[in-house]
Amino acid sequence: MTDSSSSSSARPALTILLAAPRGFCAGVDRAIQIVEQAIVKWGGPVYVRHEIVHNAHVVKRLESMGAIFVEELDDCPADRPVVFSAHGVPKVVPAEAARREMTFVDATCPLVSKVHAEAQRHARNGLHILLIGHAGHPEVIGTMGQLDTDAITLIETAEDAEAFQATDAARLAYVTQTTLSVDDTSGIVAILRRRFPLMPEPRKDDICYATTNRQEAVKAMADQAQLVLVLGAANSSNSVRLVEVAERAGARSAHLIASAENIDWNWFNRVTTLGLTAGASAPETLVQGVIAACRARFTVSVREIVTAQEDVVFRIPRILEGA
Numbered sequence: 001m002t003d004s005s006s007s008s009s010a011r012p013a014l015t016i017l018l019a020a021p022r023g024f025c026a027g028v029d030r031a032i033q034i035v036e037q038a039i040v041k042w043g044g045p046v047y048v049r050h051e052i053v054h055n056a057h058v059v060k061r062l063e064s065m066g067a068i069f070v071e072e073l074d075d076c077p078a079d080r081p082v083v084f085s086a087h088g089v090p091k092v093v094p095a096e097a098a099r100r101e102m103t104f105v106d107a108t109c110p111l112v113s114k115v116h117a118e119a120q121r122h123a124r125n126g127l128h129i130l131l132i133g134h135a136g137h138p139e140v141i142g143t144m145g146q147l148d149t150d151a152i153t154l155i156e157t158a159e160d161a162e163a164f165q166a167t168d169a170a171r172l173a174y175v176t177q178t179t180l181s182v183d184d185t186s187g188i189v190a191i192l193r194r195r196f197p198l199m200p201e202p203r204k205d206d207i208c209y210a211t212t213n214r215q216e217a218v219k220a221m222a223d224q225a226q227l228v229l230v231l232g233a234a235n236s237s238n239s240v241r242l243v244e245v246a247e248r249a250g251a252r253s254a255h256l257i258a259s260a261e262n263i264d265w266n267w268f269n270r271v272t273t274l275g276l277t278a279g280a281s282a283p284e285t286l287v288q289g290v291i292a293a294c295r296a297r298f299t300v301s302v303r304e305i306v307t308a309q310e311d312v313v314f315r316i317p318r319i320l321e322g323a
Contacts, residue, residue, distance in 0.1 A: 012272075014298035016291060017225055017305050019217035019277035025210030026312040027109030028053045028281050031086035032062070034107040037320040038081055039066045042103070047076040049093065050085040050138055052107060053281035054236035056258065078102050087138035088112045090145020110314050111208040112139055115175050116146045118202060122173040123151050130155050130164065132188050133177030137237055140177055161191040172199045176206040179238035179280075181245060182215055210280050211238050213308040215245045218277055221305040223250030225275030227267055230256050231286045232279030239279025251275060259286050260293040268297075 024032075031052050038046045044066020051059050051069060059069060067083075073096055076082045081103040084093065088108040097104040108116075119129050129152040133140040144152050155161050155174075166172055174192060176185055185207060192199060222228055228246035232239025239256060246254035254275075257263060268274075274294065278287050294300050315321075 011297065011299045014268075014271070014294055014300050015273045016294060016300055016302045017221040017273060017275045018287070018291075018302055019214070019221055019275065020304050020306040021210065021213045021217060021308055021310050022276075023231075023278040023280070023282055023284050023287065025208070025280040026310070026314045027086055027111060027208070027210070030314040030316060031107040031109065032058060033316050034105055034320060035062050035067050035083050036065065037316060038083055038105055041320060042081050045080060047080055047082040048085065049073055049076070049082055049089065050087065052083065052085050054233045054239075055279075055281040055283070056233060057283060057286065058281065073097060073100075076102070081105065083107050085138065086112070088116060088142030090142055092145065105317055105319060108142070109178070109208070111178050111206075112142070115143055115178060115206050118206070119143060119152065119175050120146055122175075123147050127171050127173040128153065128167070130172060130174040130192065131176070132156075132174060132185055133180065134237060137177065137179075139179065139237075143175070143177070155188060155192070158188055158191055161188045161195070164192075164195075166196065169196050170198050172196050174199060175202060177237070178206055178208040179211050179236075179241065180207055181241045182207055182212055183245070183248070184241075209312065210310070211241070213310060214238065214242060214277065214280065217305060217307045218242050218245050218275070219249040220307050221275045222246045222254075225273045226252045226271045227273075228254040228275035228277070229263070229290060230254065230277055230279060231259070231282040231290065232256055233258060233281070236279045236281055239282065242277060242279060246275065257290075260289040263290070263293060265297070 035052050045068045048067050048069045078100045084106045086107050086109045122129055131152055132155050228251040230239055230242045243254045243256045
């Protein structure tokens with residue numbers, strides 16, 4: 001392979017298939033705006049409980065503006081505003097903030113809030129909730145934290161779905177983490193539906209439109225690409241799922257990278273077509289950084305693979321409007 005000082009005519013050709021949609025979703029965009037507008041309204045520092053979204057580049061930029069990221073409410077002084085992350089928080093967190101008379105803004109994605117409301121509605125109706133999701137993920141912690149511990153059970157795998165024993169098989173309902181693999185989740189749901197046929201369906205799929213759209217875009221390009229790169233953080237559930245989706249959909253190999261700096265160029269041996277996408281919390285600047293890095297080594301042509309158009313916008317909380 002030639003280096004970046006060689007003429008473009010001497011470089012190998014590389015076609016980049018650029019997935020669309022990719023990158024920021026409406027919930028992530030709203031959460032970032034909330035932190036930015038909180039800093040404008042109240043000045044720094046503004047505290048944020050947990051990473052506002054799972055992306056170190058986003059976190060670093062907001063820190064430079066005056067945000068301080070902490071893991072627990074106890075780490076926040078009572079006289080400074082605090083923002084709750086897009087993943088949602090257990091109900092005890094805003095209750096404690098109110099008790100301490102703190103100024104707080106909830107940046108929970110509205111689609112996550114919908115899952116919270118759905119779980120609470122089922123619980124009020126006397127149903128036991130099965131939450132399909134990954135243990136330890138902030139969204140799962142937040143959703144389970146909306147209910148008493150004996151009212152909800154976490155189902156992580158098909159094996160969990162087969163093993164679950166219901167006290168009353170007629171009094172069950174399920175909800176899901178919003179950032180799961182559509183295919184994996186459908187398999188788990190199928191098991192639960194077979195075992196508990198009286199269990200009601202959610203009014204609408206809990207897996208969010210952005211997660212679904214990004215997975216469909218990867219499926220549309222993966223079998224045309226020898227290599228797929230997904231921009232995102234290792235703790236970003238939807239980004240990790242995109243790598244899995246790419247591999248299952250036919251890509252010879254797929255890797256999760258935080259930025260162009262994480263590329264191992266040995267991955268490109270015998271690669272003529274690269275699939276490129278970004279998780280819902282990864283900014284577009286990172287995508288363009290990968291394309292620029294490829295242009296330094298290859299003669300690049302870019303083709304966008306469009307599978308959906310997104311026009312969803314979520315309003316920021318009224319307390320910040322006009323900031």
